Amino acid sequence: MVAISACCGGFLHAQSDLVSRGRDFAELVCSACHVVSEDRQTPILRDPGPSFVQIAGRASTTDGGLRAYLDTKHPDMGPSGRMPNPRLADYQIDEVVAYILSLRDHS
Numbered sequence: 001m002v003a004i005s006a007c008c009g010g011f012l013h014a015q016s017d018l019v020s021r022g023r024d025f026a027e028l029v030c031s032a033c034h035v036v037s038e039d040r041q042t043p044i045l046r047d048p049g050p051s052f053v054q055i056a057g058r059a060s061t062t063d064g065g066l067r068a069y070l071d072t073k074h075p076d077m078g079p080s081g082r083m084p085n086p087r088l089a090d091y092q093i094d095e096v097v098a099y100i101l102s103l104r105d106h107s
């Protein structure tokens with residue numbers, strides 16, 4: 001179940017493209033329920049998920065752990081099962097995981 005990290009083999013340039021695509025994607029798909037970046041508005045969900053900066057800042061957050069979380073087949077995700085599975089494609093997981101981990105530098 002745990003996907004081995006296939007990312008990060010390329011150039012720094014490719015990595016920063018991945019991060020910026022991940023940010024655009026997160027702002028479209030995840031921001032209804034998470035604060036995905038500092039300049040983003042409050043999520044619509046009344047009891048939102050943890051912000052991406054919070055997630056990135058946890059010592060327990062790893063590339064493999066995020067991938068395994070997002071790659072699950074369970075319909076309801078998270079410790080209390082409150083996140084509906086967004087059923088992401090592999091390339092979308094690559095982008096959004098690169099973006100979340102890039103937030104470590106700012107936290």
Ligand code: HEC
Nearest residue numbers: 029030033048049050055077078079080081082083086096
């Ligand atoms: C419909 C609302 C919703 C959407 C859309 C959503 N999430 Fe979540 N997410 C949640 C909630 C609520 C939680 C907290 C889950 C819990 O505590 O059970 C969560 C938790 C998480 C967690 C942390 C799990 C943990 O171990 O604490 C990650 C990582 C995450 N979401 C990533 C994403 C990403 C990436 C996207 C966009 C592709 C996304 N989420 C879209 C609602 C959402």
